[in-house]
Amino acid sequence: MGDVVESKEWYLAAYCPKGVPTSDHLKLRTISLSLAFDSIPDNHLAVETLLLSVDPYLRGTITGTIEGLYMPQFQPNQVLSIFSVVRVIRSKDSKYIEGDLVLNGFGLVAEYSIVPSSHIIRKIDPSNGISLSDYLGSLGVPGFAAWIGIEVLGDPKAGSNVFISAASGAVGMNAGQLAKIRGCRVIGSTGSDDKVKLIKEEFGYDEGFNYNKETNYDAALNKYFPDGIDVYLDNVGGKMLEAVLNHVNKNARIPLCGMISQYNKVWTEREGVRNLLNMVGKEVRMEGFMLGSYWHRFGDFAKDMERYIQEGKVKSKSKINIGIESFLESFNSLFSSSKIGKVVVQVKAY
Amino acid sequence: MGDVVESKEWYLAAYCPKGVPTSDHLKLRTISLSLAFDSIPDNHLAVETLLLSVDPYLRGTITGTIEGLYMPQFQPNQVLSIFSVVRVIRSKDSKYIEGDLVLNGFGLVAEYSIVPSSHIIRKIDPSNGISLSDYLGSLGVPGFAAWIGIEVLGDPKAGSNVFISAASGAVGMNAGQLAKIRGCRVIGSTGSDDKVKLIKEEFGYDEGFNYNKETNYDAALNKYFPDGIDVYLDNVGGKMLEAVLNHVNKNARIPLCGMISQYNKVWTEREGVRNLLNMVGKEVRMEGFMLGSYWHRFGDFAKDMERYIQEGKVKSKSKINIGIESFLESFNSLFSSSKIGKVVVQVKAY
Numbered sequence: 001m002g003d004v005v006e007s008k009e010w011y012l013a014a015y016c017p018k019g020v021p022t023s024d025h026l027k028l029r030t031i032s033l034s035l036a037f038d039s040i041p042d043n044h045l046a047v048e049t050l051l052l053s054v055d056p057y058l059r060g061t062i063t064g065t066i067e068g069l070y071m072p073q074f075q076p077n078q079v080l081s082i083f084s085v086v087r088v089i090r091s092k093d094s095k096y097i098e099g100d101l102v103l104n105g106f107g108l109v110a111e112y113s114i115v116p117s118s119h120i121i122r123k124i125d126p127s128n129g130i131s132l133s134d135y136l137g138s139l140g141v142p143g144f145a146a147w148i149g150i151e152v153l154g155d156p157k158a159g160s161n162v163f164i165s166a167a168s169g170a171v172g173m174n175a176g177q178l179a180k181i182r183g184c185r186v187i188g189s190t191g192s193d194d195k196v197k198l199i200k201e202e203f204g205y206d207e208g209f210n211y212n213k214e215t216n217y218d219a220a221l222n223k224y225f226p227d228g229i230d231v232y233l234d235n236v237g238g239k240m241l242e243a244v245l246n247h248v249n250k251n252a253r254i255p256l257c258g259m260i261s262q263y264n265k266v267w268t269e270r271e272g273v274r275n276l277l278n279m280v281g282k283e284v285r286m287e288g289f290m291l292g293s294y295w296h297r298f299g300d301f302a303k304d305m306e307r308y309i310q311e312g313k314v315k316s317k318s319k320i321n322i323g324i325e326s327f328l329e330s331f332n333s334l335f336s337s338s339k340i341g342k343v344v345v346q347v348k349a350y
Numbered sequence: 351m352g353d354v355v356e357s358k359e360w361y362l363a364a365y366c367p368k369g370v371p372t373s374d375h376l377k378l379r380t381i382s383l384s385l386a387f388d389s390i391p392d393n394h395l396a397v398e399t400l401l402l403s404v405d406p407y408l409r410g411t412i413t414g415t416i417e418g419l420y421m422p423q424f425q426p427n428q429v430l431s432i433f434s435v436v437r438v439i440r441s442k443d444s445k446y447i448e449g450d451l452v453l454n455g456f457g458l459v460a461e462y463s464i465v466p467s468s469h470i471i472r473k474i475d476p477s478n479g480i481s482l483s484d485y486l487g488s489l490g491v492p493g494f495a496a497w498i499g500i501e502v503l504g505d506p507k508a509g510s511n512v513f514i515s516a517a518s519g520a521v522g523m524n525a526g527q528l529a530k531i532r533g534c535r536v537i538g539s540t541g542s543d544d545k546v547k548l549i550k551e552e553f554g555y556d557e558g559f560n561y562n563k564e565t566n567y568d569a570a571l572n573k574y575f576p577d578g579i580d581v582y583l584d585n586v587g588g589k590m591l592e593a594v595l596n597h598v599n600k601n602a603r604i605p606l607c608g609m610i611s612q613y614n615k616v617w618t619e620r621e622g623v624r625n626l627l628n629m630v631g632k633e634v635r636m637e638g639f640m641l642g643s644y645w646h647r648f649g650d651f652a653k654d655m656e657r658y659i660q661e662g663k664v665k666s667k668s669k670i671n672i673g674i675e676s677f678l679e680s681f682n683s684l685f686s687s688s689k690i691g692k693v694v695v696q697v698k699a700y
Contacts, residue, residue, distance in 0.1 A: 272624040
């Protein structure tokens with residue numbers, strides 16, 4: 001490893017208020033970066049990126065519109081950052097040595113970077129039988145989101161009726177399994193018959209339906225929830241959220257994790273939810289959440305989830321795309337219903 | 351008082367799925383009712399109605415449509431019931447004697463009735479300086495709703511920015527004063543310049559705006575909430591709720607008390623709220639509530655509120671319509687912006 005490396009990185013070229021971001025909005029460039037030991041500040045690490053997490057929430061951070069009030073926005077020309085698994089090349093923090101694998105909470109979408117060690121969430125023990133991509137999936141952003149949605153905000157009892165949209169997605173697959181561990185009846189909606197089969201056979205959902213086939217959501221929920229819905233983990237918003245509000249039980253809880261069906265529209269063009277009045281009569285609680293407010297719980301989550309993975313109680317699927325060049329395409333795949341499970345980009349073989 | 355009286359009563363003749371109820375839906379009839387002592391069951395009281403509370407929530411109980419799932423529905427031919435102040439005529443419960451004034455939680459909309467004493471919420475001491483109509487206003491359904499919305503669910507801190515819609519209505523006037531007692535900055539929206547003047551001068555709101563004049567709600571909220579909204583007590587739903595969601599602060603709370611702008615429409619014709627995604631980024635909690643789930647807190651509420659009224663910290667306005675015949679007209683006045691404060695019907699002079 002020389003002192004200066006060529007490093008490819010993705011940066012925000014222009015805000016994307018609506019639609020799917022293109023290479024006009026997110027661009028790849030190559031910079032020269034000095035990794036010379038003397039150029040690394042104290043309590044910083046030089047790292048090379050192995051795996052990048054590809055998460056839908058990023059969509060909200062590059063709109064530059066009124067949503068800018070509601071999610072922190074990247075600035076033009078700024079390199080994107082996201083959860084990543086990186087390897088330490090050089091360390092100016094005595095807690096880390098060259099070769100350590102670590103989870104980086106604000107990893108630049110770049111091949112190489114210098115990072116403050118305060119951004120490191122945990123070390124990764126490659127010998128514990130958990131695949132590296134799981135640290136970005138079940139043990140990363142989507143797993144943590146699923147855990148907050150189910151364990152903290154949804155808090156279903158054994159026997160509760162739990163509904164999860166985007167059920168085969170990175171959050172959904174984890175959420176469904178966490179609800180099953182709690183003894184709930186769990187139903188998921190997803191975008192194909194194959195994915196319905198997957199969530200039932202692989203992730204233990206009791207039932208599932210293909211929202212592209214059963215397009216009358218109200219009828220579908222009527223069929224799958226004869227006793228109503230106690231907890232709905234909303235990953236999609238729009239028409240599905242509206243349909244759910246016609247089937248909620250008293251004191252139902254609706255943690256709002258994100259709204260994949262709505263991200264690519266400006267808000268005035270989004271699907272309005274017309275039946276919020278149902279929340280009054282049924283005393284429903286709907287609550288949005290961001291992971292940043294729950295970092296103090298990350299340790300509890302990681303301990304639970306690691307055990308579940310090792311005991312085989314939580315399984316996962318991921319789609320690993322090769323090469324940092326694939327980041328934009330990988331990101332856009334989140335908005336098609338073709339993908340299954342957690343999407344990651346492998347920047348470097350490990 | 352003879353043993354048999356003629357008693358006028360309002361009953362549900364036909365469900366009213368949309369629009370304002372008319373005399374096709376709610377009808378007045380006269381029955382003969384025996385008040386003979388021997389015909390009164392144990393632990394029951396014969397009472398005459400003095401004052402009837404007229405509350406918007408009643409609208410949701412006579413739709414007979416899908417909303418029937420969300421509010422308990424009156425049955426065809428059933429006499430309506432509502433909070434009322436009644437006088438005991440004959441008592442078969444040793445806790446009550448003839449002449450007692452009591453607050454009846456399920457008072458029939460009738461001149462006379464036989465009621466189980468378990469329906470009596472409290473005795474009223476006519477010598478304590480509180481007007482009888484206040485027992486149906488600040489100390490009744492709307493006051494209790496305001497207290498739950500502000501004290502229990504909204505829970506604003508001193509200095510918080512609180513917004514209240516339908517601010518000069520029965521709930522709003524109490525809610526604004528409760529938030530002021532907590533030291534908040536309180537802004538209200540209401541339907542005329544006179545009512546804006548009233549909420550500021552009489553109820554201590556810091557600011558108010560006339561939503562019929564400042565029809566761009568987004569611009570109005572931008573002007574009155576330069577620092578954003580921490581708590582919004584929603585009494586109207588629809589476009590105002592949507593506008594609020596563009597101005598919420600992190601961890602804002604939105605207790606949903608009712609949605610007066612939406613009651614007379616079937617749900618598919620209601621105004622959709624398109625920006626619920628803002629609840630994710632700002633981690634907003636929206637929660638519907640019904641008084642029935644909070645009866646265990648009624649004593650705490652009544653103790654607080656009685657003191658506030660006696661200390662002059664909570665003032666109120668009411669509109670007293672004379673005669674049980676005026677019940678339907680009084681009820682429909684809730685949906686026009688002409689009324690101010692609490693609407694009651696005086697059935698009998700006292």
